[in-house]
Amino acid sequence: MRILILDDQKSARRVLKQLLSSLTYAEVVEAESLSSAKAVVDTSSVDLCLVDVRLSTDSTDRGGLEFLAYLRSQGRSIPAVMVTASTELAEVREAMRRGAQDYVLKDELSPEMLLPIVEGIRERLALKGEVLRLRQRVEKTWGTAALVGSSPAMARVRRLIERLADADAPVLIRGDTGTGKELVARALHETSARRDHPFLAVNCSALPGTLVESMIFGHERGAFTGADRKVRGHLELAGQGTLLLDEIAEMPAELQAKLLRVLEDRRFRPLGSETELPLRARVLAATHINLEERIAEGRFREDLFFRLNVVTIEIPALDERKEDVVELLGAFMADLPRKLAFSEAAIAWLVRRHWPGNVRELRNAVERLALLSDSDRVDVAVLDEIVGVQAIGGSAREVDSLAKSILALPLRLGSKLDVIERAVLHHAIETCGGNKSAAARLIGVDRKALERKWDRLSDEPPPSEPRDPPSR
Numbered sequence: 001m002r003i004l005i006l007d008d009q010k011s012a013r014r015v016l017k018q019l020l021s022s023l024t025y026a027e028v029v030e031a032e033s034l035s036s037a038k039a040v041v042d043t044s045s046v047d048l049c050l051v052d053v054r055l056s057t058d059s060t061d062r063g064g065l066e067f068l069a070y071l072r073s074q075g076r077s078i079p080a081v082m083v084t085a086s087t088e089l090a091e092v093r094e095a096m097r098r099g100a101q102d103y104v105l106k107d108e109l110s111p112e113m114l115l116p117i118v119e120g121i122r123e124r125l126a127l128k129g130e131v132l133r134l135r136q137r138v139e140k141t142w143g144t145a146a147l148v149g150s151s152p153a154m155a156r157v158r159r160l161i162e163r164l165a166d167a168d169a170p171v172l173i174r175g176d177t178g179t180g181k182e183l184v185a186r187a188l189h190e191t192s193a194r195r196d197h198p199f200l201a202v203n204c205s206a207l208p209g210t211l212v213e214s215m216i217f218g219h220e221r222g223a224f225t226g227a228d229r230k231v232r233g234h235l236e237l238a239g240q241g242t243l244l245l246d247e248i249a250e251m252p253a254e255l256q257a258k259l260l261r262v263l264e265d266r267r268f269r270p271l272g273s274e275t276e277l278p279l280r281a282r283v284l285a286a287t288h289i290n291l292e293e294r295i296a297e298g299r300f301r302e303d304l305f306f307r308l309n310v311v312t313i314e315i316p317a318l319d320e321r322k323e324d325v326v327e328l329l330g331a332f333m334a335d336l337p338r339k340l341a342f343s344e345a346a347i348a349w350l351v352r353r354h355w356p357g358n359v360r361e362l363r364n365a366v367e368r369l370a371l372l373s374d375s376d377r378v379d380v381a382v383l384d385e386i387v388g389v390q391a392i393g394g395s396a397r398e399v400d401s402l403a404k405s406i407l408a409l410p411l412r413l414g415s416k417l418d419v420i421e422r423a424v425l426h427h428a429i430e431t432c433g434g435n436k437s438a439a440a441r442l443i444g445v446d447r448k449a450l451e452r453k454w455d456r457l458s459d460e461p462p463p464s465e466p467r468d469p470p471s472r
Helices: 010-020 034-043 063-073 089-097 111-142 152-164 181-191 209-217 253-265 291-296 302-308 322-334 344-352 358-372 380-388 395-407 416-431 436-443 447-457
Strands: 002-006 027-031 048-051 080-084 100-105 171-174 199-203 242-246 282-287 311-314
Touching: 002 010, 002 034, 010 027, 010 111, 027 034, 034 048, 034 063, 048 063, 048 111, 063 080, 063 089, 080 089, 080 111, 089 100, 100 111, 152 181, 152 311, 171 181, 181 199, 181 242, 181 282, 199 209, 209 253, 253 302, 291 302, 322 344, 322 358, 344 380, 358 380, 416 436, 416 447, 436 447
Parallel strands: 002 027, 002 048, 048 080, 080 100, 171 282, 171 311, 199 242, 242 282
Antiparallel strands: none
16 A cells, blocks of 8 residues: 655654554655645555645645645545644635545544554555456456457447447347347446446246246235245346346237336336336347247237337347357356367367357357367367367358348249259259169158159159160
8 A cells, every 4th residue: 555645844754654654564655745746646656645734834835735636636536634733624624625534633643543544544445446346357247348259240239238328228139049148238237327236137938927927027925826925026126227038029928018018107016016116127128039020920019029129239140250259269268277279270160160059059169178178289170079060161051041042033933942942853863873762862851752842843754863784
């Protein structure tokens, strides 16, 4: 702890330094004038200032108070204690107004008077530092810093979070399973002014409808069979924080209607209660389901969708941001006790691989490698053995790309499904040299099904199996 003593009298500085000598953690710096004190705080770190009000023999001098004003003008939150001979009440009030945390008269100066003040300030500084470290850890774990990846897609997500953080409007978070929807919701919470209040999440698909409703709204004793006590719901427990309704597409229809009313009226009623409570929390929703399809099927309320969909954050699949795989590998490895080294070929294998489970699947793969790999050096052979061989390049995405190309074909070709099916049949039979049984196995159907499809789709006979040349 670095302590600055500001006093124009050398004897006074010597007494204070002697009193502080018993504090093994204290490093003392001296200043005799306002200018020298400014130089100290401007060029080095100071944790506490012991300041005299007057810094000269001039009775009108108030250099110590000017120093306090200077600290505030520079935005420095260095705690200060006035140690002075002045007993004027007006000066005491002015010192406190300018930020002094305590006031000690030189006539009463003693270890019993000064050291507890210094120790108390030290404890508060330590607590403040711990809070700052915890805040940084939370930001790294749950804030935007936790959204690993420098790809343009992830940069857009982070920008949206920063813009929406302090808005009260609902946000709909959409993305495939494993992309990190709850991570985005927590980042919205931690980036907002609500971060000092609770963040709660309810998985709408994990429990039966009655239990989900009770968890969200709460209930009074006797509200339903088995309700033997009063339970506060997450809408109440979240307070002024954030409530995430995960898997919102699975919410029962009757509960959707109640949620819509809550979002519009900003009030809710626990089950069995006659009293309405104000909704103070911000509500977020997340889903990997196509809600537009659910609406068309009559399984999700269109008006609730519009109320939740004020702003949407779309989280890209990992296959859409392959450039982030290396950064994600580094982040996952940093959290594991065992450090692995990946060969260049192994990294290329991981980057090219299709990840249907997205970031969650990649994390699980890294953890599995750390547990099961015999060597700290990971090559392609190790990946094939532990992570599992998969068609490099992502066959599922190739099929998607092919389907899009087929849909773009001109309509004059007739039924696009018939066109592509006929082409697949022809090439399979041709590839197998006319062997219809082998072609059927290649396609994944039996021979009779292949022949029926060919008869339906083509007026031509299928390519024939090769015959042995006649014997001479």
